[in-house]
Amino acid sequence: MxxxxxxxxxxxxxxxxxxxxxxxxxxxxxxxxxxxxxxxxxxxxxxxxxxxxxxxxxxxxxxxxxxxxxxxxxxxxxxxxxxxxxxxxxxxxxxxxxxxxxxxxxxxxxxxxxxxxxKAPFYAVPPLITGLNRTDHSRVRRLMSHGFSSAALRDQEPMIRGYIDLLIQRLHENSQQGRKAVDICAWFNYTTFDIIGDLTFGEPFGCLQQSAMHPWVELVFANVKTSAMRSALARFPVANHLLPFFVTPQLVRKAAEHKELTREKVSKRLTLTDARPDLVHGMTVGKGGLTVSREELNENSEGLIIAGSETTATALSGAIYMLTTHPAILKTLAEEIRSAFTSESEMNSINTAHLPYLQAVLEETLRFFPPAPNALPRITPPEGNLVLGKRVPGNTVLSVPHWAMYHSSSNFSRPDEFIPNRWLDDPQFASDRKECMNVFSFGPRNCIGKNLAYVEMRMFLARVIWNFDIELAAESMDWLQKGRSFSVWAKHPLMVHLTPRPVAV
Structure with missing residues (x-):
């Protein structure tokens, strides 16, 4: 052996x-x-x-x-x-x-x-404008700003009104005289994505036309929590080795398709020879000797789609929920809107901006339910920086969180109550520190689309309330409580009954 x-x-x-x-x-x-x-x-x-x-x-x-x-x-x-x-x-x-x-x-x-x-490296990376260094950010922002100017907004308004017209038509078709609840959150998303698609790529996604989400847009929603997980893990030194375990092959494939479709849509937009009053035009004409690379154009076009649609739709959904759970406030707003105009065709971006209670409702909605609830973090330079009189060490993450700031009892009286009157010089709220409200961020890197967002929010809300009496469906009573916050809100359907009211055209 x-x-x-x-x-x-x-x-x-x-x-x-x-x-x-x-x-x-x-x-x-x-x-x-x-x-x-x-x-x-x-x-x-x-x-x-x-x-x-x-x-x-x-x-x-x-x-x-x-x-x-x-x-x-x-x-x-x-x-x-x-x-x-x-x-x-x-x-x-x-x-x-x-x-x-x-x-x-x-x-x-x-x-x-x-x-x-x-910007903290785990939050944003170039060539997206949010991740560019100071010099490149200034260059790209100057070129993008042409599409967001007051003159551009005036030129864009007929197109925006056309999509709101189609939204109102679809709501009439689907609400069955108020008998059938509709997901108003989805319809707001359809409309804002179509608008920003037209403003960016020269054509809508067809969401309103098809009464359904475009696959390109669906990926944005399907990936909310996954993206949050990836961003969170990126804060850890060994995270890059763990990230593949949190991304399925299907998501990798869809993300690749997503980027390829972006490239195709940008290419198609660049073939248009007419000077459209859109967001891409300013980035392509190279005014003042400034230019953007094709990679910067692709990435920032994709960023515009997300930033210019989801946040506006979220704010509008929040407004509808808060109004339907506060009937007295909804009644006051409806009276203001319906008494200000003799017909729906009179409504535009200028006269809706002169409705004080409408503006107060929007401001209170943005305070109570900010579309980007958490912070967009910054990081101190390697040598450190002075913050509020104290020297903060280098590479320290600095956060200014919207929801926590706007719900702080140090900043607002009765912070967890929805009270539009706080924005109308009500003496009860004279001590409110309204200067802390910077929903569109602050400084040279604030949101370039702020004016567009306000135009859309005012016109959307005014038109919907002009056309319908709104009632929250029973299954959505806890809509706000069920929401979860990441970089944006992960939202549930917001079901409402829309009863058409006889109005003049």
């Missing part, structure tokens, strides 16, 4: 033992480091150790990750600010601010030679 085989096996095991021992030791050291030593350092020795906040959140990024990916981070963050104050530590390397002064301190304009707090 050959006895060499067991001996050989034993010898092999003996030879491999040092390797196994070394790996085990390395794992043990890593466990001790990440579970014991690093958290202790973050709590006791880290440069941010003196800032208030829960110690568990200071010790590790994991509490933040769990809260954010659960979709209720906005509420948790508000509660922590209420307990610890306007400046708190919400991660080993992150500070959150809810005082109005934080906007200028973190995101405001800088004098020549002053270093800005750039």
């Amino acid at each position: 050959d006895m060499a085989l067991p001996t050989t096996r034993l010898t092999g095991l003996a030879d491999s033992y040092p390797v196994v021992a070394a790996v085990s030791a390395a794992i043990s050291v890593a466990i001790v480091y990440f579970i014991v030593l690093l958290p202790l350092y973050n709590i006791l020795l880290h440069p941010l150790r003196k800032y208030p906040g829960p110690k568990l959140w200071a010790a590790s990024q994991i509490p933040w990750l769990r809260s954010y990916t659960g979709g209720l981070y906005h509420v948790k963050l508000r509660d922590m600010h209420e307990k610890y104050g306007p400046v708190i530590r919400v991660g080993p390397n992150e500070l959150s601010f809810t005082s109005p002064e934080a906007w200028q301190a973190i995101m405001g304009h800088r004098k020549s030679g002053e270093v800005e707090n750039g």
